[in-house]
Amino acid sequence: MDGHEEAGQLRWRLVEQEESGMLFPVSALGERHVGTGEYRGMEFFHVNARAIVNKVPAVSKMPFEYTINAYRGCSHACTYCFARPTHSYLGLGAGEDFERKIVVKVNAVERLRRELRSPRWQGDHIAMGTNTDPYQKAEGKYHLTQGIVRVLAEAGNPFSILTKSTLVLRDTALLVEAATRTRVSLSLSIGTLDREVWRLSEPGTPPPDKRLEAVAKLNEAGLRCGVLIAPVLPGLSDSEDQLRAVTKACLEAGAVSVTPVALHLRPGVREHYLQWLGNARPELMALHTERFQRGSYQPAAEQHRISEIVRSVERPVSRRARWRRVERRVRASEAPGPSGSGPSGQSSRTLPDKRRVRVEALQLRPSTEQLRLL
Ligand code: SF4
Secondary structure (H helix, E strand, O other), X not given: OOOOOOHHHOOOOEHHHOOOOOOOOHHXXXXXXXXXXHHOOOEEEEEOOOXXXXXXXXXXXXXXOEEEOOEEOOOOOOOOOOOHHHHHHOOOOOOHHHHHEEEEEOOHHHHXXXXXXXXXXXXXXXXXXXXXXXXXXXXXXHOHHHHHHHHXXXXXXXXXXXXXXXXHHHHHHHHHHHHHHOOEEEEEEOOOOOHHHHHHHOOOOOOHHHHHHHHHHHHHOOOOEEXXXXXXXXXXXXXXXXXXXXXXXXXXXXXXXXXXXXXXXXXXXXXXXXXXXXXXXXXXXXXXXXXXXXXXXXXXXXXXXXXXXXXXXXXXXXXXXXXXHHHHHHHHHHOOOOOOOOOOOOHHHHOOHHHHHHHHHOOOOOOHHHHHHO
16 A cells, blocks of 8 residues: 555645635535546545745756646656655655545635735746646646636736646637737657557556647647657667657647656655666666666766757758748638638737748748748
8 A cells, every 4th residue: 555544644734624714615625535437546635725836946946936736646657757755745655646646726726816916926937737747637627727827817927837638738728818918838748659668657648649639739729839858768768769759750740849858866756766667677777777876867978868869850850840830820821811810810919920021021941041030
């Protein structure tokens, strides 16, 4: 058995234990929610978060200062997940508990609305998907990420989302609307196209080809969606052929950026991952001992090798893909629509007039210099 069974052992205050400051009806209290149907095997622990926007510690090297995580634990169950140890802080286990016992901050949307109204809030960028996946399975039931996106859009507050889930497509219209009011950055995480490696290492996630489709659909909707090839797993998804294949597929799906990240294993995750690897692929243990002999990170040369492979595919393909996107936008902006600005009126937003004129002036095969100007 993984972790503790009793709700009372959670360090969070469960909703049913909260007597004051409740933001939901009394009828919703008093029970831990056991998943049924598509959520069978899962448990949901409702909590009242005292704050929903978290400030990232100054010592962190993260490229964002504020985050929101509406869920703790993640049913995507990635073997390498760096958030696993955070479940232990809650009195739950970093193994199966992390995948099946999900802490749900049920007041996240109302809480965010209040925090954004505070005179102290300066409208900084907020990152989602930095700890657990905002579009994991629980989101299909609770719609907290959807509510958070709506509130951020209403406030015109810039935000970014990183996810491995195609559930993000449910909110396409909302995200498009948000992008008309504020800066919205989206990234799908797709570590490999290899289905065997995917099944082994990310058993709760949608297949990689479905995630690629999501990248294409989001970009076609006018959203700027990139891909993190993350993490690249030693001996499993780090061969040149594998990296070239996934990079090419991402670019062809219209990814606005492709960024590879080599696996790192900090204490807490390291034990879990190596135990899993020892069972799943014991022949790779020696390679990991060598790669991680200096600590949590692989040698810099390995990240460099991976980046170089990705860049070597990206340079020529991205130029072609970029040009195809420009062509599509020009065609859409020229198509007759109700307002004379394209079928949905959206194209004129994503391709401002000045830029459109410049695009139209280009020859069919633009030069590198022309592409750089776009
Ligand atoms: S999707 Fe992200 S948060 Fe969820 S288990 Fe995988 S790595 Fe962890």
